[in-house]
Amino acid sequence: MKLSAKHSTLLLLALIIALAPIFFPSAYYFRIGSVVFVNAVAVVGIVILTGYAGQISLGHAGFSGIGGYACALAPVHLGLHPALAAVLGAVVSGVMAYLVGRPILRLKGYYLAVASLGFGILVSMVLANETAITGGPDGIKVADLGLRTLLADAGVPLTNAQFWYAFSGICLLIGSWLALNLHDSPTGRALRALHGSEIAARTVGVDVARAKVTAFVISAVYASVAGSLIALQNRMITPDVAGYMHSIEMVTMAVLGGAGSVLGAILGATILTLLPQALTVFQQYEQIMLGLVMMLVMIFMREGLLPSLTALVRGRGE
Amino acid sequence: MSLLAVEGLGIRFGGLHAVKDVGFSLKAGEIVSVIGPNGAGKTTLFNMISGVYTPGSGRVLLEGEDVTGLDPYLLARRGLSRTFQNLQIFQAMTVLENVMSGFHLRERGPVLADLFALPGSRRRSREAEEGARRLLARVGLERAAEREAGALSYGALKRLEIARALALEPKILLLDEPAAGCNAVETEEIDHLIAEVAAEGTAILLVEHDMKMVMRISNHIVVLDHGEKIAEGDPAAVSRDPRVIEAYLGAQAQESTHAHG
Amino acid sequence: MTELLQFLLSGITVGAVYALVALGFTIIYNASDVVNFAQGEFVMLGGMITVFAYKAGLPIPVAALFAILLTAAIGVAFNRVAIETARGAPVVSLIIITIGASIFIQGVAQVVFGKELHRLPSFSGDDPIRILEATILPQSFWVIGGAMVVFVGLWLFFTRTLLGRAVLATSNNRVAAQLVGINTGFVMTLSFGLSAGIGALAGVLITPITLTSYQVGIALALKGFAGAMLGGMGNPKGALIGGLMLGLLESVTAGYLSSQYKDAVAFVVILAVLFAMPQGLFGRKATERV
Numbered sequence: 001m002k003l004s005a006k007h008s009t010l011l012l013l014a015l016i017i018a019l020a021p022i023f024f025p026s027a028y029y030f031r032i033g034s035v036v037f038v039n040a041v042a043v044v045g046i047v048i049l050t051g052y053a054g055q056i057s058l059g060h061a062g063f064s065g066i067g068g069y070a071c072a073l074a075p076v077h078l079g080l081h082p083a084l085a086a087v088l089g090a091v092v093s094g095v096m097a098y099l100v101g102r103p104i105l106r107l108k109g110y111y112l113a114v115a116s117l118g119f120g121i122l123v124s125m126v127l128a129n130e131t132a133i134t135g136g137p138d139g140i141k142v143a144d145l146g147l148r149t150l151l152a153d154a155g156v157p158l159t160n161a162q163f164w165y166a167f168s169g170i171c172l173l174i175g176s177w178l179a180l181n182l183h184d185s186p187t188g189r190a191l192r193a194l195h196g197s198e199i200a201a202r203t204v205g206v207d208v209a210r211a212k213v214t215a216f217v218i219s220a221v222y223a224s225v226a227g228s229l230i231a232l233q234n235r236m237i238t239p240d241v242a243g244y245m246h247s248i249e250m251v252t253m254a255v256l257g258g259a260g261s262v263l264g265a266i267l268g269a270t271i272l273t274l275l276p277q278a279l280t281v282f283q284q285y286e287q288i289m290l291g292l293v294m295m296l297v298m299i300f301m302r303e304g305l306l307p308s309l310t311a312l313v314r315g316r317g318e
Numbered sequence: 319m320s321l322l323a324v325e326g327l328g329i330r331f332g333g334l335h336a337v338k339d340v341g342f343s344l345k346a347g348e349i350v351s352v353i354g355p356n357g358a359g360k361t362t363l364f365n366m367i368s369g370v371y372t373p374g375s376g377r378v379l380l381e382g383e384d385v386t387g388l389d390p391y392l393l394a395r396r397g398l399s400r401t402f403q404n405l406q407i408f409q410a411m412t413v414l415e416n417v418m419s420g421f422h423l424r425e426r427g428p429v430l431a432d433l434f435a436l437p438g439s440r441r442r443s444r445e446a447e448e449g450a451r452r453l454l455a456r457v458g459l460e461r462a463a464e465r466e467a468g469a470l471s472y473g474a475l476k477r478l479e480i481a482r483a484l485a486l487e488p489k490i491l492l493l494d495e496p497a498a499g500c501n502a503v504e505t506e507e508i509d510h511l512i513a514e515v516a517a518e519g520t521a522i523l524l525v526e527h528d529m530k531m532v533m534r535i536s537n538h539i540v541v542l543d544h545g546e547k548i549a550e551g552d553p554a555a556v557s558r559d560p561r562v563i564e565a566y567l568g569a570q571a572q573e574s575t576h577a578h579g
Numbered sequence: 580m581t582e583l584l585q586f587l588l589s590g591i592t593v594g595a596v597y598a599l600v601a602l603g604f605t606i607i608y609n610a611s612d613v614v615n616f617a618q619g620e621f622v623m624l625g626g627m628i629t630v631f632a633y634k635a636g637l638p639i640p641v642a643a644l645f646a647i648l649l650t651a652a653i654g655v656a657f658n659r660v661a662i663e664t665a666r667g668a669p670v671v672s673l674i675i676i677t678i679g680a681s682i683f684i685q686g687v688a689q690v691v692f693g694k695e696l697h698r699l700p701s702f703s704g705d706d707p708i709r710i711l712e713a714t715i716l717p718q719s720f721w722v723i724g725g726a727m728v729v730f731v732g733l734w735l736f737f738t739r740t741l742l743g744r745a746v747l748a749t750s751n752n753r754v755a756a757q758l759v760g761i762n763t764g765f766v767m768t769l770s771f772g773l774s775a776g777i778g779a780l781a782g783v784l785i786t787p788i789t790l791t792s793y794q795v796g797i798a799l800a801l802k803g804f805a806g807a808m809l810g811g812m813g814n815p816k817g818a819l820i821g822g823l824m825l826g827l828l829e830s831v832t833a834g835y836l837s838s839q840y841k842d843a844v845a846f847v848v849i850l851a852v853l854f855a856m857p858q859g860l861f862g863r864k865a866t867e868r869v
Binding site for chain 1: 670689
Binding site: 190201 | 368442485488
């Protein structure tokens, strides 16, 4: 039986996640790998918003902040298990996205970008200033998820780095599976239709404002989950997670690899996560590189790396 | 009762009357054409009827119900569908997906079912795909189904847009220059297709420059000039109407002075 | 009363800077429909280049002029290299290009100018002037006066000169402007140069009060943008009033509510404007063409 594009993408992703550790020179790479996967989870959410629906958000880190601080605060103040706290964070993020998005997504063009930017910065300001609750700019400690101990009791002992590599890898697979399902579903077609031509989408009966809110809410939940994963993995969280630069990084990762494709976005997340690691010597040039990459890719490869390269290879093949 | 009725419709752009006090009506299975020189306000009229522009004055009635200024997606739910003069294709989607999107109103369901690819979601997608393939066959594009829509020729895109509009199974179909840029063979195919769709009971409102085609397939013709209705009637009557001849000849005369000047 | 007057005076000073940044946004937006997120970097460059030219021995007026011209040239180059090349790209791409430029310019500034704060002496000394019971720095008069000169100058330019009218015509309808023989490419160049130059001037004027560093640009861009939104995107009068109102709101908030959340005002304003009146105070409603 021939594999569908969806299944071959997932299989490829699963194989890479499972086999990459063979080539790891040191245990530190598990840690880097898990950072890549967590970033990729957030970026897959951006794929749904930007790649499918053609909307841009410059404040998605705000939702990561909500997800992250939910894991820090809900166990302490509400007595919730950290896993349930992450779910609570996702629900709060979704509701916030709905409330912010509903009035604004009726407008066109750059309005969502601006509104989301304002929203994201407000979240990071509250997190940094409400020191009594959030611990302020220095951040706050996060409870243990507890799953690693359970696994060890069940006879699967993993180091902390190995556990988070596997756990965030599985989260990425689930996130990708959902995004790929959506792509070829009625909702996904409606989102991509409004990306292609908003006016034509309306004439085939798509409630455009509602479709945009749907994409905004789903992608906010992805960002929130990524924020929760960061908090649980590091056992602490700082307001930086909600910062403007983090929002920009998410969007850049998505468009660098190719916002339209899940695999491309994961590639973008990988490159932009690894690049600073590889360039630690040139740390002061990091911003220059990031800015240059953003401009060059958008000017010369509007579709992003993966689609542009695929087109190039296909062009050669014919 | 008429399916679509337009009463006293008008709109101004920056003080200029683009369309003024236009009225006519359409019955099921009827083909009505709107003709007139360039800039007569035909596309603007279409945009008002289909909810893209909000009319400044007048009413649009769908089966007797006032739908003036409703958003296009709400009109789509009431059975009005359209194509565009300057194609509005979903370029990055495949030809098949373009037509499947026309099934949106029938295939949409809970978002969670779509995210988790639940059986209900997959069944709705499958039904839309079957319907879309039938429509592609009908417009002669079945072999291009898997291609990216952006790669198609102009004439093929015109037919793709018609297929997408037909996917809504509209009661009223607005076609804005469906044969523009098509060769003689393609024009004839579109010609047949329109007649066929009308024969099935759909009311068709047509804007078209190909006069031979208009005269051949229209039951009724509305003539616009400078945003106003100057004549209407059956093809034979309209083609004899001195005001129509003057409007067209006047425009031609102007064009030729331009060319010489 | 004294307190309020004091807040109003400082509010008008920062408001004048926001108004200039908002005006820069407006000019580029009108000429090209691009929302230039790198606008704040022009302000940073203006202040920063002046500081270094002054340190190198140039007198302040010469250093300032040099900074404004160099920044204008950078604006023009940015338009040529990035914006013109990406003509026709979707809004998402254009936004990312200008954000990329903003991050790039910041990165370069960090390497060239260093990470520390830089100061510039006031143009007319630091002795506060008393107005009723409140005080104001002489430099504030420079800021407010500079903003007034720019707004009046531009108003004359747009209403009284042929070139200014050509720019306005281009912003109303690009294709029509081309048809009547306006060189729209030149209008774009002019708009970017003008906008960058105005931003740089704002940077020159405010640096003696606020100091400057490589990362002041983002906050200024966002606040100038909030001012432009409040006034109504695309309207120079709106930019002036929106910028001033934002400055006043900020200083009153800092004075009476919380200095921590002073910076939040701009974003609350952005959200409030979008929720309640997306066209802003003086914005125009656009009709979409199909």
